[in-house]
Amino acid sequence: MNDHIREAHGLEVDEGQLPAEDWFERSETLQKLRRNKKFPTIWCSGCGIGVVMGALIRAIDHLGLKNDDVALVAGIGCSARMPIYMDYNTLHTTHGRALAFATGLKIARPDMKVIAIMGDGDALAIGGNHFIHAARRNMGITAIVINNSIYGMTGGQYSPTTPLNSRATTAPYGNIEPPFPICDLAVAAGASYVARSTVYHALELDKFISEAISKDGFSMVEAVSYCHTTYGRINKLGTAADMMRALKDTSISQTAYGNLSPEEKTNNTKIVRGNFVNIDRPQYTNSYSSLITRIQGGEQ
Amino acid sequence: MPDISPRPSLPGIAPAPVKKGPRGEVIIYARWCKGCRICVEFCPPKVLAMDPGEDYPRVVLPEKCTACHFCDTHCPDLAIVVRKLD
Numbered sequence: 438m439n440d441h442i443r444e445a446h447g448l449e450v451d452e453g454q455l456p457a458e459d460w461f462e463r464s465e466t467l468q469k470l471r472r473n474k475k476f477p478t479i480w481c482s483g484c485g486i487g488v489v490m491g492a493l494i495r496a497i498d499h500l501g502l503k504n505d506d507v508a509l510v511a512g513i514g515c516s517a518r519m520p521i522y523m524d525y526n527t528l529h530t531t532h533g534r535a536l537a538f539a540t541g542l543k544i545a546r547p548d549m550k551v552i553a554i555m556g557d558g559d560a561l562a563i564g565g566n567h568f569i570h571a572a573r574r575n576m577g578i579t580a581i582v583i584n585n586s587i588y589g590m591t592g593g594q595y596s597p598t599t600p601l602n603s604r605a606t607t608a609p610y611g612n613i614e615p616p617f618p619i620c621d622l623a624v625a626a627g628a629s630y631v632a633r634s635t636v637y638h639a640l641e642l643d644k645f646i647s648e649a650i651s652k653d654g655f656s657m658v659e660a661v662s663y664c665h666t667t668y669g670r671i672n673k674l675g676t677a678a679d680m681m682r683a684l685k686d687t688s689i690s691q692t693a694y695g696n697l698s699p700e701e702k703t704n705n706t707k708i709v710r711g712n713f714v715n716i717d718r719p720q721y722t723n724s725y726s727s728l729i730t731r732i733q734g735g736e737q
Numbered sequence: 738m739p740d741i742s743p744r745p746s747l748p749g750i751a752p753a754p755v756k757k758g759p760r761g762e763v764i765i766y767a768r769w770c771k772g773c774r775i776c777v778e779f780c781p782p783k784v785l786a787m788d789p790g791e792d793y794p795r796v797v798l799p800e801k802c803t804a805c806h807f808c809d810t811h812c813p814d815l816a817i818v819v820r821k822l823d
Contacts, residue, residue, distance in 0.1 A: 460766045460768075460769070463764065463766075463818045464809075464818045466815065467815060467818070470815070476768075476769055477768075477769040477770075477771060477814045477816070478813075478814060480813065481771075482771035482772060482773040482813075483771070483773025483774070483775055483813055484813050485813065486813070487812070487813030487814055487815065488810070488811055488812075488813055490815075491810060491812070491815060492810075495810075636811075637811075639810045639811055640810060676773075676774065677773045677774075677775060677813075678773065678774050678775045678777075678778040678779070681775060681779075681811070682778075682779075
């Protein structure tokens with residue numbers, strides 16, 4: 438119960454609760470939050486986006502980056518609200534255009550670590566072209582795609598990652614479109630680093646995000662989350678805790694997947710977690726600066 | 738409000754010996770908690786339980802915490818901090 442509700446009903450404020458200023462000092466993760474914002478966050482109770490926010494802060498902390506050297510770019514949607522709460526350079530852009538703005542930022546400031554945070558609809562439907570072309574050019578951007586299988590903020594319309602035959606408000610009799618395999622798309626488009634984990638495996642997510650940020654070229658991490666408010670309610674999947682437990686049961690590590698027989702691999706319906714690609718290709722801003730040096734009469 | 742303090746040890750039965758291994762202290766910030774129950778349902782030694790009169794959890798078995806950091810890494814609202822005790 439919030440304080441204002443408590444006070445309106447004449448109930449006394451619970452003793453032993455700290456003022457927010459003291460809570461921000463409690464851990465290293467909390468110190469990276471922006472103190473002038475209104476907490477708690479706007480997400481529904483139990484939403485996995487908050488877990489990804491914690492993982493991202495721990496990953497940046499682990500790499501020892503300064504707050505001024507990191508830029509977070511986001512589009513529109515539930516997941517795009519994340520940079521608002523974090524104390525780095527942030528850019529809140531139009532729907533689907535997070536990677537387009539991030540490309541401009543990376544060309545202007547090649548020294549900066551640019552991280553684009555997108556939802557599944559933002560990255561693959563509205564911004565699908567930006568996604569494949571950022572991967573093709575190998576821009577030095579880290580894309581974090583939070584996949585909750587639905588358009589949550591606008592009321593549960595089906596998205597490009599809604600599983601086949603599952604329901605949404607715009608597909609009340611079941612979705613007849615097959616979903617986009619995000620990691621396969623990024624690999625085919627030419628990304629340098631592609632990995633996938635779930636919000637249940639939060640520490641694995643930290644590790645993949647920190648590897649992706651330290652990678653020079655285009656890196657993509659798919660964070661499989663859930664939307665219990667719209668997708669879970671329509672498909673009768675239970676509470677946030679039930680859906681998080683389902684992520685544990687319906688995912689399989691890359692090593693375990695490799696040990697399956699060929700028939701089991703073709704019939705596999707589980708989410709495979711792991712690092713699928715980690716290669717070195719010429720990064721766009723490096724090629725661009727060497728081109729400038731060559732044209733301006735340099736030796737290269 | 739019902740009593741949710743740690744269960745008292747029964748008379749005649751010696752209290753369980755203190756286990757070895759790391760111990761932790763869980764701190765919950767109720768103002769940020771939205772009561773999603775993820776920490777309560779997943780905590781391996783069941784250190785946390787929902788407060789019956791409120792919509793946030795309380796630490797009911799503090800001595801059982803092994804500082805596994807599941808609750809603070811999975812709290813979507815960053816409302817839990819676990820401190821490892823010496």
